[in-house]
Amino acid sequence: MARTQIDLEVQSLDQSLSGSKIKDGAITDIKIASNANISTSKLADGANFILKNGSVAFSANQSMGGYKLTNLADGVNSGDAVNKSQLDAVTSLIQSMEWLSSVLSVATTPPSNPSTGDRYLINGTGQGDWSGHDNQIAEWSGSSWTYTTPTTGTFVSADNEPSKLYLFGGSSWSEKYFESTTASTGLTKVGFDIRVNSTLAGSGLTFDSGIISVGAGTGIVVDTDSVSVDVGTTANKIVQLDNNAKLPAVDGSQLININAATLDSLDSTDFLRTSASSAVSSGYTLSINSGAILNILGTLQLGGTTVTATAAQLNDLGTIVVRETPSGLVNGSNTDFTLAHTPKSGTEEVYLNGLLQDPTNDYTISTNTITFVAAPKTGDKIRVSYRY
Structure with a gap:
């Protein structure tokens, strides 16, 4: 059978390439069959080809041209890429956290010149750009506001109010306080967890409408100006003044070692008054320093011995x-x-x-x-x- 011109040319090419390399540009637009088996060793510079087994790494940034990497496995180690499922899980976790990052302050109206990253608690009805975002956390991205919706039980602190925490109860925020007791100022506020409204031990300690009650009745009453304590009438270490800010009537057994500076123009209605006459019960001691008896009138009874002194007899001993x-x-x-x-x-x-x-x-x-x-x-x- 006669050989065609093409066969002759191929035979001539085979003979000319036998034992030789193909020069750059000698073969162009060549097609390789899909079942061809070309080993890496047959390629002159295999390091510049990306292999599916991952043995050759990229040496520069790669553009996906707007396309996606699909079927991406979960990232495990540092430097691993993460897939959308992992990102969604992190987002859900952040939204469910009871503690949120602090805010600069609490407000209802947006600031005029916010900085990127500035956060605010919208405590109440939002105004302006915050309208419709009541009780949310607003954060300035640099060009617009983004919002976080709190869940019930979420706490957040404000940088300008270090003694407070704000707790979201499901429909509104409430203030919780952390105050220390210091000299001169004392305890100014009492904070408590929303889940604990009172502590009881028998009648115990209760708090209701600004009143702290100790025992069965109202023992301590707090208003805007003062704290009132009802110590009762039984023996205790606290002396309660009367409505005129004076000591109440006491019996003679409680007055000893009185000096001149503490007695001035007293009469029988004020001094050692226990009955119709002023008396010190038997067994007690009345000790008054010299010069301290001033204007003491009426009958004085000491240990069963009665001493009568009239105004003329004990009328201002003087200087x-x-x-x-x-x-x-x-x-x-x-x-x-x-x-x-x-x-x-x-x-x-x-x-x-x-x-x-x-x-x-x-x-x-x-x-x-x-x-x-x-x-x-x-x-x-x-x-x-x-x-x-």
Whole structure:
């Protein structure tokens, strides 16, 4: 059979390529059969080809041209790509968390110049761009607001209110406080978990409408200005003042070691009043320092012994002056000498050269003037002690 021109050309090509390499550009647009088996070793530069077994890595960024990688397995190690199922799971977890990232502040109106990443708690009805996003968390992306819807039980803190937490109850946010007790200011707020409204131990401690109750009744009442404590009438370590901010009536057994600074112009209605008379029950001690009995009137009973004192007998002991030198010439002829104050009647003690003088026989007194019967001589010393 005669050989065609094509057969002859192929035979000639085979012979010319025998034992030789194909030069660059010698073969173009060649087709390889689908069942051809070409080993990597037959390729001049196998490192530049991507193999399906993953043995050759990319050496530059790759563009998918808008197409997807499908059937991607779950990422496991650091650097693994993740698929959409994994991303959806993370998103769901974040949305179900009870704690959300903090916000800058709590507001209902968007700020005029937010920065990217700024977050706000819309506590109530949103205004402006926040309209329709009541009680959500708003975050500025740089060009628009994105929103997170809280779940019941979600907590969030505000950077400008470090002592508070905001708790979402399902329809609204409520404030929870964390306050420390410090000197001078004391405990200002009491915070509690929404799941614990009161702690009971018998009657125990209860909280309702701003009132903390200890025991069966209302023991501690808190209002905007003060804290009132009802300590009852049984023995305790707290003394409760009356409506006039004074100590209530007490019996004599509770008053001991009273000094002059604590007694001033007391009468029988105020001092040691236990019955119609002022009395100290037998077995108790009443100790009053000298000079401290001022204006004590009525009947005083000590250990069963009654001492009666009238207003004239115990009427203001006054201020004591000791060894005053009165003014006046001591020259053997002058008999009148003047004191700085007018003594209370019968309280003066007049000394001439150290000798106590006798009223009437040695001198007389009128207001603050002492008149001697005999004029003191030059060099004599006059001293007077008295109360005024």
